[in-house]
Amino acid sequence: MSVADYEVDYSEVEGRKAECIDGCGMCCLCQPEVLPQERQFFRKNHPESLVKSRGPEQYFALALKKGRGSCVFLDGCRRCKVYDHRTTYCRQFPYHLYVSDRVKVELDLSCRGLWTGRGTDALAEAKQIVAAAGGRLEQALAEASAVYAEFYDNARAAGVMADPELLRLTAAEHIEDFTDLGFISRILSMAEVEPQVSISGARRDEKYDLADLNDAARETALESLSSDDPLGMPVYSAEDLSWNMFSVDGGRIEWMTLGDDGEFHHKGMADASEISIKPLNDEGRKVLSDYLGILNGRDSFMGSVYYLVDANGYEDDLSNAYYGSLATAVLDIMWRVALLDRFFGTGFGARGVREAIIFYDMDRLDAPAIGAFV
Numbered sequence: 001m002s003v004a005d006y007e008v009d010y011s012e013v014e015g016r017k018a019e020c021i022d023g024c025g026m027c028c029l030c031q032p033e034v035l036p037q038e039r040q041f042f043r044k045n046h047p048e049s050l051v052k053s054r055g056p057e058q059y060f061a062l063a064l065k066k067g068r069g070s071c072v073f074l075d076g077c078r079r080c081k082v083y084d085h086r087t088t089y090c091r092q093f094p095y096h097l098y099v100s101d102r103v104k105v106e107l108d109l110s111c112r113g114l115w116t117g118r119g120t121d122a123l124a125e126a127k128q129i130v131a132a133a134g135g136r137l138e139q140a141l142a143e144a145s146a147v148y149a150e151f152y153d154n155a156r157a158a159g160v161m162a163d164p165e166l167l168r169l170t171a172a173e174h175i176e177d178f179t180d181l182g183f184i185s186r187i188l189s190m191a192e193v194e195p196q197v198s199i200s201g202a203r204r205d206e207k208y209d210l211a212d213l214n215d216a217a218r219e220t221a222l223e224s225l226s227s228d229d230p231l232g233m234p235v236y237s238a239e240d241l242s243w244n245m246f247s248v249d250g251g252r253i254e255w256m257t258l259g260d261d262g263e264f265h266h267k268g269m270a271d272a273s274e275i276s277i278k279p280l281n282d283e284g285r286k287v288l289s290d291y292l293g294i295l296n297g298r299d300s301f302m303g304s305v306y307y308l309v310d311a312n313g314y315e316d317d318l319s320n321a322y323y324g325s326l327a328t329a330v331l332d333i334m335w336r337v338a339l340l341d342r343f344f345g346t347g348f349g350a351r352g353v354r355e356a357i358i359f360y361d362m363d364r365l366d367a368p369a370i371g372a373f374v
Helices: 036-045 088-092 122-132 134-158 164-173 181-193 210-225 282-297 299-311 318-344 350-365
Strands: 050-052 060-062 095-099 103-107 243-249 252-258 264-271
Touching: 036 050, 088 095, 088 122, 095 122, 095 134, 095 299, 103 122, 103 299, 122 134, 134 299, 164 282, 164 318, 181 210, 181 318, 210 243, 210 318, 264 318, 282 318, 282 350, 299 318, 318 350
Parallel strands: none
Antiparallel strands: 050 060, 095 103, 243 252, 252 264
């Protein structure tokens, strides 16, 4: 099978540019897998750098400073000491190749270099990456296609299947509505009580209880931020390129920076109850709706919805799970807007939403899905 034999969707990268910002190093916090053909160089020249990853499906990866910081090869100027021999996954960042019953190229918008409007043509780079990944894509596509076919059979048998493209089309028609708190409140309510959500049953400016939405947003965000493992803690690369992490202990949030040496440095504390979402201004809603349009087109987002349906025993209609997941993503982002404003003063406009997306998107791409990133 050649690249020409299977479908590759490049829509997310079309018209975009990717810049590697000097001194950023965000990608060097993502512990990369070392593929079999790459191990010889590290075994011969840097044997201490090869480690087994954590988790049930272990693989060889590059070591991190103190087991939790950046890659051991990142020097004091945040430059790679083995740049010419960096791994495939280092070369691919911020491009992600998601495999379902097709291949889709997605972008990690936690990378600041995707927001500057400068750099190399993303489409051209993506095509080179796909061509280089041919063998891995073919194997993954065969495996993922079988998983997807099984999901479709199970969902149809349970009577919860819906046309995914129709769901996307309908969501796209209402994408700006998803930035309205009244609309979000109504969608979440319908997803819980109605057997099949009809998005036309919600509208903007509906009455809502802000306290209830705050509770839901806080619960969602704290769950996504909480981790006993430092490697699982989300990282926010701030405007000054510092690496920021937030540790959750009960109702208290500790703000820390991660140093280039792998050490954590305390910066501040806040009660989670002090952080509250509020309506965005028009500029903020525009940035959010643009991002939701990207989410709505991602196969990995649909794959994560499929994962939730499967994990819940096919009890929820796919429309409920899909629209509910979009609404929940909005709440998570809006709470992060409030969190970053609390510590960084980024506000609730375009700047604040952009920063929250930079904080959120890597976590979004790490969400469980029935497909696979290659």
